[in-house]
Amino acid sequence: MIVLTGVTKYYGQIAAVEGVSFSVEAGEVIGFLGPNGAGKTTTLRILTGFTTASRGTAKIAGFDVNDHPIEVKRRVGYLPESVPLYREMIVRKFLGYVAEIKGLQGKKRVHEVGRVMERCGLSHMAGRTIGNLSKGYRQRVGLAQALIGNPPVLILDEPTVGLDPRQIVEIRDMIKNLAQEHTVLLSTHILPEVAMVCERVVIINRGHIVAEDSMANLAGVSGDKRVFDADILGDETAIRITLADVHGVRDVAVEAKGRYRITTDPDERMGVLLTTALVRANHGVENLRERTRTLEDVFIEAIGADEGDAA
Amino acid sequence: MRNTWAVCKREFVSYFITPVGYVVAGVFALISGIGFAASFIGYARATQSPSAYGYTGVPDFEETLLSPFLVFCGLLIMFIGPLVTMRLLAEEKNRGTAELLLTHPLRNREIVFGKYGAALGMLLVMMAVVSIQMAVVWYFVPHVEPAVLGFGVITVFLMGAAFLSMGLFVSSITRNQVTAGTATFGLWFVSYVLGSLSRDLPDAIALPENWSPWAVRAASFGYSIFRSLATELPLDVHAQEMAQGVLQPEDILYYVLFSAFWLFLTLRVLETRLWRA
Numbered sequence: 001m002i003v004l005t006g007v008t009k010y011y012g013q014i015a016a017v018e019g020v021s022f023s024v025e026a027g028e029v030i031g032f033l034g035p036n037g038a039g040k041t042t043t044l045r046i047l048t049g050f051t052t053a054s055r056g057t058a059k060i061a062g063f064d065v066n067d068h069p070i071e072v073k074r075r076v077g078y079l080p081e082s083v084p085l086y087r088e089m090i091v092r093k094f095l096g097y098v099a100e101i102k103g104l105q106g107k108k109r110v111h112e113v114g115r116v117m118e119r120c121g122l123s124h125m126a127g128r129t130i131g132n133l134s135k136g137y138r139q140r141v142g143l144a145q146a147l148i149g150n151p152p153v154l155i156l157d158e159p160t161v162g163l164d165p166r167q168i169v170e171i172r173d174m175i176k177n178l179a180q181e182h183t184v185l186l187s188t189h190i191l192p193e194v195a196m197v198c199e200r201v202v203i204i205n206r207g208h209i210v211a212e213d214s215m216a217n218l219a220g221v222s223g224d225k226r227v228f229d230a231d232i233l234g235d236e237t238a239i240r241i242t243l244a245d246v247h248g249v250r251d252v253a254v255e256a257k258g259r260y261r262i263t264t265d266p267d268e269r270m271g272v273l274l275t276t277a278l279v280r281a282n283h284g285v286e287n288l289r290e291r292t293r294t295l296e297d298v299f300i301e302a303i304g305a306d307e308g309d310a311a
Numbered sequence: 312m313r314n315t316w317a318v319c320k321r322e323f324v325s326y327f328i329t330p331v332g333y334v335v336a337g338v339f340a341l342i343s344g345i346g347f348a349a350s351f352i353g354y355a356r357a358t359q360s361p362s363a364y365g366y367t368g369v370p371d372f373e374e375t376l377l378s379p380f381l382v383f384c385g386l387l388i389m390f391i392g393p394l395v396t397m398r399l400l401a402e403e404k405n406r407g408t409a410e411l412l413l414t415h416p417l418r419n420r421e422i423v424f425g426k427y428g429a430a431l432g433m434l435l436v437m438m439a440v441v442s443i444q445m446a447v448v449w450y451f452v453p454h455v456e457p458a459v460l461g462f463g464v465i466t467v468f469l470m471g472a473a474f475l476s477m478g479l480f481v482s483s484i485t486r487n488q489v490t491a492g493t494a495t496f497g498l499w500f501v502s503y504v505l506g507s508l509s510r511d512l513p514d515a516i517a518l519p520e521n522w523s524p525w526a527v528r529a530a531s532f533g534y535s536i537f538r539s540l541a542t543e544l545p546l547d548v549h550a551q552e553m554a555q556g557v558l559q560p561e562d563i564l565y566y567v568l569f570s571a572f573w574l575f576l577t578l579r580v581l582e583t584r585l586w587r588a
Binding site for chain 1: 324
């Protein structure tokens with residue numbers, strides 16, 4: 001649905017993004033992650049036709065954004081980061097205007113405006129002036145205008161920035177619902193958001209992509225080893241000897257007093273083997289859990305590796 | 312076409328959601344009204360005792376009242392026109408709404424024509440005021456051709472439309488409304504003043520005698536081009552005769568081409584956004 005190939009954008013001498021390539025299948029929900037200033041917004045602006053790439057191509061639904069801008073824009077609902085709106089207009093009129101531009105006429109237009117207002121919880125605000133709305137409601141208006149005409153692709157640039165916790169939850173739920181019928185490219189630097197909403201993640205740092213994988217792969221075991229955290233009672237040397245005897249244990253490290261980190265082969269039975277061995281040796285095992293990588297770990301690792309390369 | 316209309320409608324309505332539209336229409340009505348009353352009274356006095364005002368007979372209505380008043384209206388647009396045009400594109404950029412405008416399925420020309428259409432809409436509001444004044448003239452002044460008055464309104468409209476096209480262009484290259492407004496006014500005013508000064512330009516310039524013949528020819532050719540530009544380009548020059556009811560196709564063409572030129576440049580500016588890669 002969305003295909004970027006070697007997209008590079010220079011602002012003067014500075015490359016905002018360089019050689020960015022990734023693709024999004026129809027119906028996927030992709031998290032587009034990166035620290036502030038990594039090139040997220042620039043990439044999205046190239047996709048939506050607000051700016052052009054210096055090199056490389058971007059295609060949406062098979063249409064090149066440079067050669068067929070109108071076809072692309074018809075298929076994309078875009079919520080820019082700053083949520084720019086005509087503040088003097090009232091909500092219903094503004095959405096009506098967007099619907100008109102997107103080619104909806106007469107009854108269809110009225111119906112569509114009603115639908116998106118309903119969907120975004122704006123129905124009771126239809127007659128309010130946009131400039132007088134709270135930030136959360138303005139965000140909804142921004143989302144509503146992106147939804148008008150039911151475009152197959154939604155590009156949302158940091159949709160929850162600056163909202164209060166309850167509004168963030170509401171907007172996230174809204175996005176989760178949208179994910180069922182749209183291809184969504186969600187840019188953010190808030191990681192739990194991605195973990196909750198997205199199936200796949202693309203991480204960008206300093207203008208190029210540093211990681212791209214499914215959420216399961218990124219957050220799960222990396223495949224070649226398993227790592228356990230355990231709270232074990234007893235003498236440290238004895239515990240080390242016991243653990244070293246267990247088949248498949250590669251490394252034992254002491255994190256704090258009584259807290260061990262055990263690295264093992266990627267064997268399914270490792271948990272059982274460890275517990276049995278420890279209990280047989282009369283060590284009290286209080287807590288044994290596998291360590292899964294959080295998105296934060298992945299993110300910091302990917303970005304750290306990238307900056308390490310450059311240094 | 313439909314999209315052009317949508318952009319135009321939104322822009323025009325927003326003139327009247329904000330005070331801009333009322334201020335522009337109100338100030339135009341007030342000042343043109345004062346100008347109209349003053350020149351109408353002056354003309355009435357002059358017709359009653361022509362000799363006291365240095366006329367040999369009853370002064371010509373078109374030449375002494377109608378044309379100067381209409382050109383005055385045109386120049387009035389020069390002063391308040393920047394209020395109409397400065398927001399058109401500069402404000403979109405400044406508020407960030409350009410990002411919506413340019414990512415919605417709109418062609419650049421639909422944006423440019425829509426915006427220009429909204430400015431012309433404001434101009435029509437001002438022309439409604441002038442039309443009322445022309446109706447007063449038609450009612451009170453004997454033997455006036457309604458067509459002459461109609462042409463008069465069209466003249467002011469064309470002159471205003473030309474001003475506005477230039478203003479739209481300036482708005483497209485700036486981000487700040489104040490910059491846009493000031494620059495627009497400056498540009499209009501300078502071209503107006505140059506136009507007035509150019510009336511005193513001699514037909515030819517004296518060149519040093521020791522210049523070779525081809526240099527003289529080149530210099531005088533250059534001067535003649537400069538002189539025609541200086542005398543023909545200013546916006547009010549072509550209005551003066553038209554406002555007296557002397558309708559020349561080339562004068563109309565001049566205004567149409569003038570506007571088309573600036574609209575074309577504006578379109579180019581919108582497109583360079585995409586060249587700047």
